[in-house]
Amino acid sequence: MAEHIPVPVPDGDSRVFWEGVAQGKLLIQRCDACQQFIFYPRFLCPHCFSDSLAWVEAQGTGTIYSYTVVHRAFGPFADQAPYVVAIVELAEGVRMMTRITGSEQDAVRIGAPVRVVFVEADEGVTLPYFQLN
Amino acid sequence: MRPDRIAAIVGVAESDLGVTPGKTALQLQAQAAKAALADAGLEKNDVDALFTAGNWAWSPNLMLAEYLGIQPRYADGTNIGGSSFEAHLGHALAGIEAGRFEVALITYGSTQRSDQSRNRPANHATLVEQFERPYGLPAPVGAYALAAMRHMYQYGTTSEQLAEIAVATRKWAMMNEKAMMRTPITIEDVLSSRWIAEPLHLLDCCLVTDGGGAVVVASARRVGSTRKKPVWVLGHGEMLTHYGITNMPDLTVTGAVQSGQAAFAMAGVRHEDIDVVEIYDSFTITVLLTLEALGFCQPGEGGAFASDQRTAPGGAFPMNTNGGGLSYCHPGMYGIFLLIEATRQLRGECGPRQVPDAKIALAHGTGGVLSSSATIILGRDA
Numbered sequence A: 001m002a003e004h005i006p007v008p009v010p011d012g013d014s015r016v017f018w019e020g021v022a023q024g025k026l027l028i029q030r031c032d033a034c035q036q037f038i039f040y041p042r043f044l045c046p047h048c049f050s051d052s053l054a055w056v057e058a059q060g061t062g063t064i065y066s067y068t069v070v071h072r073a074f075g076p077f078a079d080q081a082p083y084v085v086a087i088v089e090l091a092e093g094v095r096m097m098t099r100i101t102g103s104e105q106d107a108v109r110i111g112a113p114v115r116v117v118f119v120e121a122d123e124g125v126t127l128p129y130f131q132l133n
Numbered sequence B: 001m002r003p004d005r006i007a008a009i010v011g012v013a014e015s016d017l018g019v020t021p022g023k024t025a026l027q028l029q030a031q032a033a034k035a036a037l038a039d040a041g042l043e044k045n046d047v048d049a050l051f052t053a054g055n056w057a058w059s060p061n062l063m064l065a066e067y068l069g070i071q072p073r074y075a076d077g078t079n080i081g082g083s084s085f086e087a088h089l090g091h092a093l094a095g096i097e098a099g100r101f102e103v104a105l106i107t108y109g110s111t112q113r114s115d116q117s118r119n120r121p122a123n124h125a126t127l128v129e130q131f132e133r134p135y136g137l138p139a140p141v142g143a144y145a146l147a148a149m150r151h152m153y154q155y156g157t158t159s160e161q162l163a164e165i166a167v168a169t170r171k172w173a174m175m176n177e178k179a180m181m182r183t184p185i186t187i188e189d190v191l192s193s194r195w196i197a198e199p200l201h202l203l204d205c206c207l208v209t210d211g212g213g214a215v216v217v218a219s220a221r222r223v224g225s226t227r228k229k230p231v232w233v234l235g236h237g238e239m240l241t242h243y244g245i246t247n248m249p250d251l252t253v254t255g256a257v258q259s260g261q262a263a264f265a266m267a268g269v270r271h272e273d274i275d276v277v278e279i280y281d282s283f284t285i286t287v288l289l290t291l292e293a294l295g296f297c298q299p300g301e302g303g304a305f306a307s308d309q310r311t312a313p314g315g316a317f318p319m320n321t322n323g324g325g326l327s328y329c330h331p332g333m334y335g336i337f338l339l340i341e342a343t344r345q346l347r348g349e350c351g352p353r354q355v356p357d358a359k360i361a362l363a364h365g366t367g368g369v370l371s372s373s374a375t376i377i378l379g380r381d382a
């Protein structure tokens, strides 16, 4: 039996985000009240508690805030190791967990500029990954 | 030191540790609770408050109370990860100070090693976990690796410096007959152990064991009728900073900054007054970040601070004297064992690993992925 990765379950907070991913767009929220960008999506602004939030398309660029090369992985990820999981800080200032994909894994460094790519990580599951610029 | 005496740890015990096939989480807690109450010289029916945390029931408090035959009039099931038990002790102190109960029993038990439960990813990622779980970061080690990588980037911290902590902790374990790993290791052994998640090696990581523990806390009024000398709860602080590692405000700064400041202020003691330190060592980096956040050294200086076996037996900073989560035991949530060892050190019960004349101890729990911090300062009568 093939093991599948944990599938994101779109909900009232996240549905727009995943619909965007399916269309090749990286959507984040911005607070109408304090103008700060917000990720992950939610019902209210964690900075000022306003519930007036708008969706905006992120530039899709950022830098690596930190990363790890995973050597011991489990379940559906076991056969993929080694692979790079990172926290990327987007140009808008919010952070996302992601994979760093592409052929230059040895060049992955904190601070390296990266750009979003949309990858079918499992059957029917597209995720925003990043690759080095 | 604060002059008033409100609540004290009066009994501590572990259950069977290591690999306990056939045992249940309830059995381990019952075994530890019986031994801890015997240690205190108290009876089951003296217990009027029950504190526990775990994921083995939808309500661990209800199930455990029934199993033990206790009907507590106060319960706290705070679950903030491995630091829950430092939080429980702080909450017990507050409840006793408020006059709500006299004797609290805090327990923990887990059969995670025998269950092999730790590494099964769920099929679906819901709520905020849908933004992390699909990427395959192994929990929790991957999150700690991200923090270690960032600390190395910002401050030049090295794998050798992290390895110093694992080596020193193993030396303490060699003097604890209950410790699971008792063969000496070198810094080279740590560095040549296989990668788990860079920059963390296998020997940077805690054990996966079964085990349980119990702590009995009594009001000052009840301390006169207990069997051993009290270990007073002088200070407590806790801090919750995030849930997922992506949302940790700064990967190099934990909530131990705030929890430590609160605990030191409540206890009325200074860093140089602390004789022995028990710091949650889920990973070597956890210890390093905690030492900095608690203010035992400056931010970025944790690597230098831990060097030259400073935390080993005979070193200037005795730490994790039971062998820690790295070498003694680590049944999922380790926090209760920090309290057990700190209490035994202050009672002078630790035999070859006893820190001479220890009067004041600090125990610090870290939960989740550096998500929660809870600090306890304990002291004995002179």
Ligand SMILES: [Zn+2]
Binding pocket: A031, A032, A033, A034, A035, A036, A045, A046, A047, A048, A049, A050
């Ligand atoms: Zn706002």
